[in-house]
Amino acid sequence: MNIVSANRRHLDEIAAIENSTFSDPWSMETLRRELENPISLFLVCEKENGEVAGYISAETVVGEMYIGNLAVRQDCRRQGIGSLLLQEMVREAKKMRCEFVTLEVRVSNTPARNLYERFGFSCLGERRDYYAHPQENAAIYTRYLNEEET
Numbered sequence: 001m002n003i004v005s006a007n008r009r010h011l012d013e014i015a016a017i018e019n020s021t022f023s024d025p026w027s028m029e030t031l032r033r034e035l036e037n038p039i040s041l042f043l044v045c046e047k048e049n050g051e052v053a054g055y056i057s058a059e060t061v062v063g064e065m066y067i068g069n070l071a072v073r074q075d076c077r078r079q080g081i082g083s084l085l086l087q088e089m090v091r092e093a094k095k096m097r098c099e100f101v102t103l104e105v106r107v108s109n110t111p112a113r114n115l116y117e118r119f120g121f122s123c124l125g126e127r128r129d130y131y132a133h134p135q136e137n138a139a140i141y142t143r144y145l146n147e148e149e150t
């Protein structure tokens, strides 16, 4: 497995994973904008054969990192890829001296919530009806980096 920066060559596979994973997937246009966004970091986990196994993207604004997307291809889950991607993003946040990393997740999304909790994120509250299709609250997870070693 190899973590690399996302590029145009990855977009078709990322879009396919989006469509098979989320009820409100990012469109190809949104994915392209994310690639070109200067404040975004968009990472891909490639398999040995070059296929996309998963990806994560985050925006950083004034020392605050917001993870906007994380997904692992269905047949590649439970092999540590989500952990690898999250670990790499937190490492980047530390390099940029971010104060914290934060994200929203559906309250019913137990796999993702377990992953974030394993990585030292704490649930600091909920946003009511944050998601549509189906309507659901978001849990807000945050990990403060200030007191951690870089």
Ligand SMILES: CC(C)(COP(=O)(O)OP(=O)(O)OC[C@H]1O[C@@H](n2cnc3c(N)ncnc32)[C@H](O)[C@@H]1OP(=O)(O)O)[C@@H](O)C(=O)NCCC(=O)NCCS
Residues within 6 Å of the ligand: 021, 070, 071, 072, 073, 076, 077, 078, 079, 080, 081, 082, 083, 084, 103, 104, 105, 106, 109, 110, 111, 112, 114, 115, 116, 118
């Ligand atoms: C959440 C997701 C990214 C996890 O990726 P992954 O590569 O399977 O995760 P890992 O193999 O690194 O698992 C790390 C830990 O997360 C938790 N976890 C992962 N999948 C889980 C599941 N199906 N049920 C319960 N806990 C789970 C476990 O604590 C796991 O550790 P363990 O395997 O030692 O028990 C993946 O399930 C996914 O793409 N889900 C759909 C998209 C999504 O929900 N994205 C997050 C939106 S905020």
